[in-house]
Amino acid sequence: MRPGAALLRGVLALLLAALPLQAALAHKIKVFATAEGRTIEGYVYFPGGGRGRNLQVLFLGPDGARLGETATDADGRFRYEAASAVDHRVVVDSGDGHRGEYVVSAAELGGAPPAGAGAAPATAAARNAPEAPAGTADAALEQLVDRAVARHVRPLREQLEAYEEKVRLHDVLGGLGWILGLFGLAAWLHARR
Amino acid sequence: MHLVDGALTTPVIVTATVLAAGGVALGLKRLEPERLPQAALLSAAFFVASLIHVPVGPASVHLVLSGLMGVLLGWTAFPVILVALLLQAVFFGYGGITVLGVNTLNMALPAVLCGFLFRPLLARAGARPAALLGALAGALAIALDAALTGLSLSLSGREYVVAAQLIMTAHIPVMVVEALLTAAAVGLVHRVRPELLTAPRLNTGELGA
Secondary structure (H helix, E strand, O other), X not given: OHHHHHHHHHHHHHHHHHHHHHHHOOOOOEEEEEEEXXXXXXXXXXXXXXXXXXXXXXXXXXXXXXXXXXXXXOOOEXXXXXXOOOOEEEEEEOOOOOEEEEEEOHHHHHOOOOOOOOOOOOOHHHXXXXXOOOOOHHXXXXXXXXXXXXXXHHHHHHHHHHHHHOOOHHHHHHHHHHHHHHHHHHHHHHHHO | OOOOOOOOOHHHHHHHHHXXXXXXXHHHHHOOHHHHHHHHHHHHHHXXXXXXXXXXXXXXXXXXXXXXXXXXXXXXXXXXXXXXXXXXXHHHOOOOOOOHHHHHHHHHHHHHHHHHHHHHHHHHOXXXXXXXXXXXXXXXXXXXXXXXXXHHHHHOOOOHHHHHHHHHHHHHHHHHHXXXXXXXXXXXXXXXXXHHHHOHHHHHHHHHO
């Protein structure tokens, strides 16, 4: 009995020792981010697990150049002021070979008119659109609407992301079917010999 | 353990892929028809086990089963792990496609080593020592998995100590769970179908290789 109890204590001690390093305690890392005005806000999380705390968050431009960096807080959240309205690739690396990425598009950041949806308003004119006609009621209203829509769409986007991460039964069954098929193929090849 | 695309440099990927291909070829050559169902079953078990994430504290871990596969399959662990990893990558995005060879090597090589180490011992062991050996195999395989994964990262320019430490610490709970599970599985096999652990060809074949 005594060795058993000692073993159990040792196991528990090991488990407890591992707990503070939860940042690494996962097998996949994900980033979610949205922009409100020029502020990129988001969080880092492990699907099926907790938040990624105290991790470095990098912001890369469309050409891969480093635009800036910040770190997640104790809740795994981060906040960053974008200097320009270009596509921001938000990259988190947990240091153990896991990496998460999320793209905040230029359109989302600039508050520029989303006329050509999908196409980033990369021209200087479009980028400066919100500031240039400062005081125009239209622009202000548009920004307001953009922000409101972004706020309302956000839960949906989060839900969509989470849904994508879900392990779905039909995928598991599909994989098992593949293994069964390969087994059958191998058995058939052996039988022919 | 499932490294993603972009975490490693090309020379590391190429080298590991070549080594993994060799292991797969050897594993397929050693795969006897009678062992096919067993290989398929373990492949399916590994495929599903890696998908079931058990929450430990605020994060989650999953089983790998390297030790068990190595002890039961020897070199055949290579093709078995490759198939399951490929399906995991395609269906769920667990681990990258380009680093498939690296991930296969990192998980299958420890399995094969555990087969080398523990099969001869298991063939002679009694019921209780067999379970204990199973536990050792389970834990050792995970430790080696983590060490190899850390090595892959360090060869790609990361600081080995940091990467290995991160991965090791993350896998302590996995080691504990794997040890318990492998002990139970090996104990059961030892009691019910001891010939699976003593199949002479697998033993001598491996040791002679």
